[in-house]
Amino acid sequence: MSGARAEILSAVRQALGRGRLDPAAEAALRVRVAAHRRNLVPARATALDRAGRIDLFVAMAEGVQATVTRVASPAAVPAAVVQYLAAENLPADLVMAPDPGLDAIPWHSRPLLQLRRGPAEPADAVSLTPCFAAVAETGTLMLVSGADTPTTLNFLPDTHIAVVRADQVVATYEEGWDRLRAAVPGEAAGARLPRTVNFITGPSRTGDIEQRIVLGAHGPRRLHIVVIDDPASDGRGQGQDGEDGCEGPAAAG
Amino acid sequence: MHATSRDFSANAGAALADRNLQRALAMMTGSGFPLRRREVVERLPEFEALRDIGQSIKEHTLAHLDFYLELYEEQVAASGGIVHWTRTAEEACAAVLEICRAAGASIVTKGKSMIAEEIGLNGFLESHGITPIETDLGEYIIQLRHEPPSHLIAPAMHLVKEQVADTFRAAHRTLDPQRPLAEPRQLCDEARAELRPRFLAAEIGITGANFLVAESGSSIIVTNEGNGDLTQTLPRVHIVVASLEKLVPTFEDAATLLRLLARSATGQEFSSYTTVSTGPRRPGDLDGPEAYHVVLVDNGRSAMLGGEFHDMLRCIRCGACMNHCPVYAAVGGHAYGWVYPGPMGAVLTPGLIGLEAAAPLPEASTLCGRCESVCPVKIPLPNLLRRWREREYARRLTKRSWRAGLSLWAWVAARPALYHGLSELGSRALGWAGGRRGRFRSLPFAGGWTRMRDLPAPEGRSFHSLWAERQKRGARR
Numbered sequence: 001m002s003g004a005r006a007e008i009l010s011a012v013r014q015a016l017g018r019g020r021l022d023p024a025a026e027a028a029l030r031v032r033v034a035a036h037r038r039n040l041v042p043a044r045a046t047a048l049d050r051a052g053r054i055d056l057f058v059a060m061a062e063g064v065q066a067t068v069t070r071v072a073s074p075a076a077v078p079a080a081v082v083q084y085l086a087a088e089n090l091p092a093d094l095v096m097a098p099d100p101g102l103d104a105i106p107w108h109s110r111p112l113l114q115l116r117r118g119p120a121e122p123a124d125a126v127s128l129t130p131c132f133a134a135v136a137e138t139g140t141l142m143l144v145s146g147a148d149t150p151t152t153l154n155f156l157p158d159t160h161i162a163v164v165r166a167d168q169v170v171a172t173y174e175e176g177w178d179r180l181r182a183a184v185p186g187e188a189a190g191a192r193l194p195r196t197v198n199f200i201t202g203p204s205r206t207g208d209i210e211q212r213i214v215l216g217a218h219g220p221r222r223l224h225i226v227v228i229d230d231p232a233s234d235g236r237g238q239g240q241d242g243e244d245g246c247e248g249p250a251a252a253g
Numbered sequence: 254m255h256a257t258s259r260d261f262s263a264n265a266g267a268a269l270a271d272r273n274l275q276r277a278l279a280m281m282t283g284s285g286f287p288l289r290r291r292e293v294v295e296r297l298p299e300f301e302a303l304r305d306i307g308q309s310i311k312e313h314t315l316a317h318l319d320f321y322l323e324l325y326e327e328q329v330a331a332s333g334g335i336v337h338w339t340r341t342a343e344e345a346c347a348a349v350l351e352i353c354r355a356a357g358a359s360i361v362t363k364g365k366s367m368i369a370e371e372i373g374l375n376g377f378l379e380s381h382g383i384t385p386i387e388t389d390l391g392e393y394i395i396q397l398r399h400e401p402p403s404h405l406i407a408p409a410m411h412l413v414k415e416q417v418a419d420t421f422r423a424a425h426r427t428l429d430p431q432r433p434l435a436e437p438r439q440l441c442d443e444a445r446a447e448l449r450p451r452f453l454a455a456e457i458g459i460t461g462a463n464f465l466v467a468e469s470g471s472s473i474i475v476t477n478e479g480n481g482d483l484t485q486t487l488p489r490v491h492i493v494v495a496s497l498e499k500l501v502p503t504f505e506d507a508a509t510l511l512r513l514l515a516r517s518a519t520g521q522e523f524s525s526y527t528t529v530s531t532g533p534r535r536p537g538d539l540d541g542p543e544a545y546h547v548v549l550v551d552n553g554r555s556a557m558l559g560g561e562f563h564d565m566l567r568c569i570r571c572g573a574c575m576n577h578c579p580v581y582a583a584v585g586g587h588a589y590g591w592v593y594p595g596p597m598g599a600v601l602t603p604g605l606i607g608l609e610a611a612a613p614l615p616e617a618s619t620l621c622g623r624c625e626s627v628c629p630v631k632i633p634l635p636n637l638l639r640r641w642r643e644r645e646y647a648r649r650l651t652k653r654s655w656r657a658g659l660s661l662w663a664w665v666a667a668r669p670a671l672y673h674g675l676s677e678l679g680s681r682a683l684g685w686a687g688g689r690r691g692r693f694r695s696l697p698f699a700g701g702w703t704r705m706r707d708l709p710a711p712e713g714r715s716f717h718s719l720w721a722e723r724q725k726r727g728a729r730r
Contacts, residue, residue: 147537208391219479
């Protein structure tokens with residue numbers, strides 16, 4: 001279909017009333033792309049301090065029917081998970097992302113919790129994942145695929161539990177992208193973005209029948225978020241704050 | 254898909270008489286999309302400014318579309334995916350079929366995709382022995398009913414829940430015939446249970462794309478159900494079908510358009526799932542497709558570029574224009590007779606299937622301007638409709654009686670003395686006939702109007718004569 005390729009590009013150029021852009025113009029466009037300049041970013045989340053941002057994340061997530069538990073430290077996560085499962089009458093059987101961050105949580109403190117590490121199987125009822133970032137402006141989780149974080153965990157089980165560290169809460173999608181680009185250094189040298197980046201805002205839903213919202217269309221019926229307000233991660237969090245602080249409602253265009 | 258756009262008047266007549274359709278439409282206009290959109294837009298002070306930026310992002314991309322297409326292809330290849338360039342619907346369908354055959358696949362799951370509807374992909378695959386299964390709840394319902402979508406984002410908008418229940422009872426024969434199916438919750442659960450094994454069995458997953466990101470060769474889909482994610486995560490092969498104008502330069506640009514999309518479409522702050530896909534499974538990944546293909550479709554886009562209907566290429570398919578259209582609210586999507594309904598459809602359809610086949614659609618509007626006022630990328634829809642009307646008139650596609658009426662009016666209007674005389678006479682006569690009541694219960698030739706309401710009678714003088722008198726008085730002072 002190389003004939004089609006050439007023909008489409010030539011039709012596009014003809015419609016635009018020019019030939020191929022000259023090298024200088026192409027170079028300028030490449031610079032524009034590489035600059036990752038932000039467009040206008042809503043002030044809703046950027047105007048907040050760290051605590052305010054976390055509060056906004058929680059409020060927005062709850063606004064779309066996610067449930068949230070806030071705990072003081074990683075050590076408190078297992079109890080929060082057990083409590084949530086019991087309250088929802090769910091089995092204490094989890095499939096968990098084989099993620100070093102999650103492994104650092106003292107799960108052995110709750111021996112009745114059955115944990116399997118790996119991608120989700122059709123029979124799994126509850127999954128547990130970390131997240132890459134959490135976007136305050138709309139209460140959105142940002143998850144990436146990878147060897148430690150299979151994507152099926154985010155969609156196949158009926159219940160998805162995600163663990164968010166306080167320093168992972170960013171104001172905007174743009175901040176999330178910046179962090180992701182920073183996490184795959186040497187992108188130019190061939191490193192790539194993860195196969196999938198999932199922005200998840202509340203549980204699965206549909207309004208396809210009579211515009212009435214029903215939760216749990218095909219993805220998870222329940223999304224539960226455990227936020228760790230860990231003072232130990234403050235140093236890291238504030239470092240990020242400094243970096244993010246320079247961004248406000250940037251110039252439009 | 255066979256277009257019945259030429260029969261818009263007959264289609265609309267049938268739609269107005271369809272009680273189920275009218276009930277379904279009332280649910281949308283009553284407490285559905287428009288109300289939710291207004292609430293969520295009020296919560297974001299930057300929304301209006303974002304519309305301007307959304308417009309400029311799309312314009313910038315279109316003005317350099319050749320560059321961004323090539324950059325996009327380069328990046329898809331670098332991440333292990335393959336781009337297939339296709340000029341027409343036929344080429345696009347053939348490309349999808351070839352990938353299916355090469356993979357030895359016979360069952361494919363599909364996420365909702367308007368471009369797949371446009372190129373008639375399902376019918377094509379079926380006729381070649383491949384079973385496509387729609388997984389979006391609304392699409393699944395209409396696939397069972399062999400109907401086209403009636404709305405960009407809510408394809409089964411035209412149905413009430415009783416009709417969906419009947420459809421499910423007819424299709425899911427192994428289930429207990431006595432099972433309760435009165436509520437959307439039950440219908441949704443049944444579709445979930447029916448489709449889950451098919452997600453797991455499918456060998457190929459096909460999705461559309463809301464955006465293609467040039468900087469990284471990524472495709473983005475936006476869904477609420479999660480069906481798109483199961484569609485593209487579980488099978489061995491993921492095929493993205495997308496048209497040229499879906500390109501955006503960077504994730505920053507995509508972020509801006511995403512802020513506009515969900516708010517304009519469903520009135521959500523953000524859709525449940527915004528999924529960015531870049532190439533196939535990486536070494537070490539535990540799941541995800543082994544192959545990633547993009548079928549890039551022109552099908553008339555390059556011909557629209559730079560022309561009179563260029564602005565239409567900015568469209569991000571949110572559906573806000575139809576959600577706010579009084580004509581769509583009255584007749585629904587099927588009356589428009591092809592894939593794209595509402596104001597955007599009335600502009601796009603003649604551009605894609607030809608004005609001859611779509612002739613009355615530009616008339617299917619009161620030009621009230623609500624569509625333009627809510628469009629997230631500020632497409633001047635009423636203006637574009639007017640341009641189609643001019644072409645219709647020039648090509649003699651408008652009805653003979655309309656043409657005769659317009660010619661007569663033009664002849665009179667071009668003669669001011671005659672025009673003023675006739676309008677003065679007309680308004681005096683109507684004022685006299687209206688009598689003390691000042692309105693008409695019925696009028697010859699205007700029964701369509703007076704059946705529903707009274708027509709106010711003129712006060713007796715024309716604006717022109719009042720204005721002339723006022724000017725004279727002013728001059729005397």
